[in-house]
Amino acid sequence: MLVRVAYAGICGSELSGYLGHSSLRVPPLIMGHEFSGEIVELGEDASAINPALTPGQHVTVNPLSCRGTSPLQERGLDHLCPTRMLLGAHQPGAYAEYIAVPARSVLPLPPQVSLRIGALTEPVACGVRIGELAGDVAGKDCLVIGAGPIGLLALQNLQRQQARRIFIADLDPHRLAMGADLGGVALNPAVVDVVAAVRAATDNMGVSVAVDAVGTGQTRTQCVAAAQTTGAVILSGLHEETSSMPAADIIRREIVVRGAFAYSPANFAAALNLLAENAIRLDPWIVEAPLAEGGAWFERLLVAPGNVSKVLLRPAEDAPV
Structure with a gap:
């Protein structure tokens, strides 16, 4: 299914990829795995896989998904499954206006969770x-x-x-x-x-x-x-x-x-619930910036991040908020 990206966070793992220190992130690659957005188009089997999804819905996405099955996945440890794939590493990520994602990895945002806050689900899950x-x-x-x-x-x-x-x-x-x-x-x-x-x-x-x-x-x-x-x-x-x-x-x-690597699907769902309850925060230290300024923010975060807990990039100025 296709999601229009509203916010995409900068993670320390992407800073390592930017420096060429990450074995997972090798150019050419569109990075970005912490994000929220709006469903634009459902795939052919999306409704059967995840009946809760509809076009126009505000969502966040678990960027880790498995392409097969394993004993680890059966234990709920999808993030440790040998067939796992990561958006922004193995597949094109969210530093773009649109991203293709598996329907089974999409979580609708509760009404009280904005797209801005919904983009924090992935790091909160960690x-x-x-x-x-x-x-x-x-x-x-x-x-x-x-x-x-x-x-x-x-x-x-x-x-x-x-x-x-x-x-x-x-x-x-x-x-x-x-x-x-x-x-x-x-x-x-x-x-x-x-x-x-x-x-x-x-x-x-x-x-x-x-x-x-x-x-x-x-x-x-x-x-x-x-x-x-x-x-x-x-x-x-x-x-x-x-x-x-x-x-x-x-x-x-x-x-x-x-x-402690990433998070299980249960951890990801729990993180979204914590955000819905206002039980976890990175405010008032979140900064929003256009995607075009991403390079400058990568440089700053590497040298002197200062009073910034998270940088959320906006790929399009008219993206949903």
């Missing part, structure tokens, strides 16, 4: 997945390294799960201020030793769960060092595809290290 993997954190201390969109959304999902305190670290003072505004305990690595500060605040115990939303060798090592013995480290950031890890410390303190 935060939901991190929270799900973190498990029971009620009354426990956590750490999130990286106050970009995924870090801020992970923070809010851990809060929803009743974490006691959530330390959040970032070198950018503007992004760190966003984390503090959302209720995190802000730590600037340029000013304090993050691991030492966390351990001092927890009587040298460390945190129950440490989330790396950056993805460098340094931040991964910091998460391990900040985690308590038998605690968990969740790796979400992919800034570096490979890096060294302090294996001896992980082994000797029986720390659980696991990846």
